[in-house]
Amino acid sequence: MIEHADIDTELIPILDKVSDPEIPVLTILDMGVVRYAKLVDDLVFIKITPTYSGCPAMDVIADDITTAFKKAGYKVNIDLILTPAWTTDWISEEGRDALEKYGIAPPLEADADKEALLGNKRIVKCTNCGSHNTKLVSQFGSTACKALFQCEDCQEPFDYFKCLK
């Protein structure tokens, strides 16, 4: 089920300038962490949701949103919401492409993800050479949302963005 975010069109250009501090090629809109943005008079109400509970990027994201809206002449009120819980389904198509170009393999569907993370099937595509002959190095990677893989053809180690549903 895809839950659509409720965002005023006129606010999109401002939100689109705020990037994810840990994956700078992605904007916070690509990541799907902005769930609500409405302009009421000169006050902007925003609701963001964390990717992972302990994600240290959330405070930075909130600060960056405040700064971006201040620059554009708005006051902003930011709420952190937990429900509905974030899912990797909310990463946009543009976001998935950007991830792959950046060297992070985008999330597979839940069943395939499980097979990949248990090391049962070689299905994660190498971001360097495109081969599927890749192996799991570690279920957990440099941040909570990623696992570490290595390509057996070109030997490149790369991150895989884990499916979260």
Added chain:
Amino acid sequence: MNTNLYNYLLGIADNSLILGQRLGELCGHGPSLETDIALTNISLDLFGQVRSYYQYAAKVAGDNRDEDTIAMMRPEREYVSVLLVEQPNTDFGYVIARQFLFDVYHYMFLTELQNSKDETLAAIAKKSIKEVSYHVRFSSDWIKRLGDGTEESHKRIQNAINDLWTYTDELFHQTEADKEMINEGVGVDTSKLKEQYYKHISEVLNEATLVVPDLKYFQKGGKQGMHTEHMGYILAELQYMQRAYPNMSW
């Protein structure tokens, strides 16, 4: 203040806080880079989750307490975590055994907590269970690798399971606050999870060629704030900064 709800929240959060702290000790000290990163990632997930619980507890308390004072400034007797989570990182076998015995419980608990009549608790559970499903997969996987691995790894993980088994029963003990919250449809009736817990644990241990301990006597006390000798050392490290520099921030 709703004292029962407040105490119920601490009962959930303190387990993850103390386990998260234990896992945090492994930062830079894991047996390999991958396990080091995995265990500290799990620690971070747990800390993220406890933040949500303590923020909610602060709201319920409605006085000058905030998430940090609740997490950091209580004396030992006011922490109501189970004895299992404070047990030390004796070796990698103990780290994995402790994690596995907790993760299986944690996953079952959060599955039920998603149906809580308390909307905030249900929301935290729905968020957390996605993360905990990775934890339980990680620790179960390692139980099998160590149990069905070398003679040495088999021996060590069996020792750890045998030693920690005595702390499992306490997971299902219910405090007065627990009982009140269960009656109100807010809390999880853990007594209904017990049979399924031991059944699942036994299945994984069997698959890992390990022996399920046969024990009649179990340790308890953590939920009443009576901890093992390890707790004081954990709190000394956990609380040092806030005690030495009250209200510090960075």
